[in-house]
Amino acid sequence: MRVRAEPKVSTHRNVTHARNFDTNSASIFDPQCKRISTPDAPPDDRSQRREQSPNSSKTTSWSLTPPDGAYAAVPAWSSARAWLALVAHSLTSDRATKLREKRISVGSVMLVARADMATADVRTGRGVSTSHQTVAQRLGMSRRTVGEARRLLEKLGLATTIVMGRHLSPAERSQARQAHGGYQEAAPSVRALTMPRHRRSVDTCHLPRRGSDLKKSPVEKLLTTRAEARRKTSARPGPNTQRARRIISPGSPRSIDIQRFAWAVARNYGLDSGSSTTRIGALHGGRHIGQLCNILERYNVTPERYTLATLRIEIDEALAASHIRPLENGQKRDRIAYFAWMLGMMRTNNPGETRLERQMRDHTHRMRQRRDHFAATRAAAEQQQPTANTCQTGRHAITEDLRHHPPLQRARKASDRGMAAKALVLTLIGTSQPLYAAPARTQQLVGAISTLGRMLADQRWHSSHDAMARVARWSRPDTGGEIAIKIRDPYSDVAQVIVQLPRLIQLPPDIEEQICFLQQTQWQVSADQKPLER
Helix, strand or coil, rough: CCCCCCCCCCCCCCCCCCCCCHHHCCEEECCCCEECCCCCCCCCCCHHHHHHHCCCCCCCCCCCCCCCCCCCCCCCCHHHHHHHHHHHHHHHCCCHHHHCCCCHHHHHHHHHHHHHHCCCCCCCCCCEEEHHHHHHHHCCCCCHHHHHHHHHHCCCCCCCECCCCCCCCCHHHHHHHHHHCCCEECCHHHHHHHHEEECCCCHHHCCCCCCCCCCCCHHHHHHHCCHHHHHCCCCCCCCCCCCCCCCCCCCCCCCCHHHHHHHHHHHHHEEEECCCCCCCCCECCCCEEHHHHHHHCCCCCCCCCCCHHHHHHHHHHHHHCCCCCCCCHHCCCCHHHHHHHHHHHHHHHHCCHHHHHHHHHHHHHHHHHHHHHHHHHHHHHHHHHHHHHHHHHHHHHHHHHHHHHCCCCCCHHHHHHHHHHHHHHHHHHHHHHHHHHHHHHHHHHHHHHHHHHHHHHHHHHHHCCCCCCCCCEEEEEECCCEEEEEEEEECCCEEEEECCCCCCCCCHHHHHHHHHHHHHCCCCCCCCCCCCCC
């Protein structure tokens, strides 16, 4: 068996140790509850020096404070005499003998029990905060023996550990210094001496009335051995006698989801033991997780109907509707029973559909509406597909037409148009004289040619005039055509216009009309070009 070590307290000069206790509080009781004195342990040299020092003062050690509700599930003893008698009787049982297994004697266990009883609270048996080393020094035994005796008492249900001993934090060491003025490095465990409820009849039985001739003691025996029970009832059955065995049919195993949900509920509501040393499956108070599963199944609390969030919301709503303020875990006498009561209040307040079921129903309705909307949109798109195809075809045709026949475009700026007209005039009449000095016929011809140039520019004809030869030219790259115009003798009254037109190219009507206007002014057509048809 592994020995659980208590935190040792380091020894310093003028330091208060957790294992020192008062000599008066170390007096013990015998089974007849007679106070006797015990031999003091031989003090060490440092203790003698501290007692001889005039500045030394005897103080008590600082102990850990149990959390709220730590004693709620621990029954208090009825009296110190009854508890010690129960310890003496329990050590004679077969179970105690098997647990000891020649590790510790009954006398050593009784000595440790008396020492713990002397330091416990007189009314409740709680508040035992002496370390193994302190008791060992007082009784003249080893720390291992004291720890073995205390563990045996806990296994027999006569003692329990409320707070495990440990080394103190800096803040706790500061509190200990403020309490007793010394340095304390560790604190021992806090224990409680208890009596099981089914064994407390020793101290609570009714005494016989005065004058009664009842000879039998009203106090029942705490425990009866197996041999004594058989001796009072009947003889041992023969070897051929078959005992009727009770056959328990195994129940159907619960699903993993139910078990996980039950553990999540236990952790969320503080129903688990909260200790890593507790056996697997145990809840608060030593109950099994199966009991919580039974409670959840009784109230139909399943993962399909609740989540941790919705369960807490519905419980809070039920308590608020009944004007009940929930209790803290430290105020509850039985946490699991209180949780079952809250589930009953929840079912009474909302016996129908749960919050999670409403959420799932609303989610299903929204998803169905979304699917219907998508289906309707898809059907409308399929119906409009022919129209969309027609529009696509028309858009493609318009794009192709614009690519082959681009729209008319004018110069973006008036200054650009003025520069183009000035360049055309300088090309036709030269730079020797201005246009207003030319004859009227020449001015008329220049005006008509300028109007024709603007029309050609709107039809994407690019100008490429030759000022040296006094020939105005317009060309179009996509068709390969070219129009050339020249004024012969621009400064005479008999000025003539020579027009060179492209072959096999149909010109727009407005351009043909303008060229016909120029034709009315005695113009000539070169022999190698196609003459303009009226």
